[in-house]
Amino acid sequence: MNDSLSPFERELRGHVPREPSPHLQEQLAVALDAAPGPRRRWIGPALAAAAALVILATVMWPPPTPVPRPPVVVHPLQVPPPNALAYRRALAESEQALDRLLDEHARVLLRGDGRMRPLDFLKPSADPELQGDQL
Amino acid sequence: MDQWQAWFHQHGPALILFARQHVRSHAEAEDVVQDGFIRFWRRRSGVQDPLAFLYRCVRTVAIDLERTEGRRRTREREAGSRSTQAMFQSPLERAESDAAVQQALETLPLEQKEVVALKLWGEMTFAQVAEALEISPNTAASRYRYAITALRRELAEESVR
Numbered sequence: 001m002n003d004s005l006s007p008f009e010r011e012l013r014g015h016v017p018r019e020p021s022p023h024l025q026e027q028l029a030v031a032l033d034a035a036p037g038p039r040r041r042w043i044g045p046a047l048a049a050a051a052a053l054v055i056l057a058t059v060m061w062p063p064p065t066p067v068p069r070p071p072v073v074v075h076p077l078q079v080p081p082p083n084a085l086a087y088r089r090a091l092a093e094s095e096q097a098l099d100r101l102l103d104e105h106a107r108v109l110l111r112g113d114g115r116m117r118p119l120d121f122l123k124p125s126a127d128p129e130l131q132g133d134q135l
Numbered sequence: 136m137d138q139w140q141a142w143f144h145q146h147g148p149a150l151i152l153f154a155r156q157h158v159r160s161h162a163e164a165e166d167v168v169q170d171g172f173i174r175f176w177r178r179r180s181g182v183q184d185p186l187a188f189l190y191r192c193v194r195t196v197a198i199d200l201e202r203t204e205g206r207r208r209t210r211e212r213e214a215g216s217r218s219t220q221a222m223f224q225s226p227l228e229r230a231e232s233d234a235a236v237q238q239a240l241e242t243l244p245l246e247q248k249e250v251v252a253l254k255l256w257g258e259m260t261f262a263q264v265a266e267a268l269e270i271s272p273n274t275a276a277s278r279y280r281y282a283i284t285a286l287r288r289e290l291a292e293e294s295v296r
Contacts, residue, residue, distance in 0.1 A: 005255075006283075008283070008287055009255060009283060012236060012251075012255050012286065013255045013256065013258075015223045015229070015232070015233050015236050016148070016223055016224045017148035017149055017151060017152035017222060017223055017224070017256055018148060018151060018152070018161060018221065018222060018223060018224050019147065019148055019151075019224065020143070020147040020148065020150075020151055020165060020168065021161075021165060023165075024147075024165045024168065024169055025140075025143065025147075027169050028139065028143060028169060028172060028173065029140075031169075031173050032139050032173060032176055
């Protein structure tokens with residue numbers, strides 16, 4: 001590759017291209033004088049990397065799945081089951097003891113809407129003396 | 136003088152001439168150069184050869200324009216119409232010679248016209264021409280040789296007529 005020019009090429013080069021119009025220079029001034037300098041080359045890749053990280057994080061760490069709440073368990077009755085024997089015993093002790101027992105049974109046996117829970121919900125006591133007639 | 140103005144002052148005429156190889160009028164060439172120059176100026180940071188990059192930007196805009204107006208141009212080519220606007224500054228005593236060179240240039244295929252414009256009026260090396268056109272330096276040199284031979288023949292025939 002020889003970059004030197006022959007006489008014919010030099011003659012061709014002697015033909016001078018037309019000048020750009022003043023209008024073009026004005027248009028360039030409008031576009032370039034108001035614009036910031038060369039765009040920083042790292043901005044594009046940096047934004048792309050940040051977006052990729054967000055996507056990756058979303059895929060790798062999905063939002064925690066809600067842990068199912070344990071079903072509401074009403075503890076078995078810690079008092080004697082509601083039977084005649086239990087009430088007789090409580091009454092024999094005192095009227096207050098009977099009230100306390102009734103209150104306790106009401107607390108455990110009544111639902112929020114005021115209706116009674118099924119009686120099979122109650123765990124029978126292991127105490128043979130408490131195995132009276134169920135209400 | 137701002138830096139872009141120095142660039143434009145130095146390369147503007149050759150850029151217009153280069154763009155004219157793609158488009159038919161001086162006004163279209165100015166539009167191409169405007170967009171290409173703005174693109175070049177905003178992206179020039181870190182470019183290895185800014186001059187080759189400048190011409191590449193202008194060429195990209197010209198090619199985009201050709202694609203969007205391809206149909207119209209095809210019809211014009213088929214109709215055999217040629218540009219009547221001068222590519223060169225023509226003082227009276229050189230007007231005929233300038234017109235002959237322009238006419239000879241227009242007979243060349245686009246890929247040869249591009250190389251000639253870059254090499255002769257862009258004053259670029261073959262390496263720069265190659266980078267601007269995204270071809271190998273050997274291809275650039277080869278196209279240039281074919282183009283110069285064709286131009287010499289065309290202008291010789293013109294002088295005989």
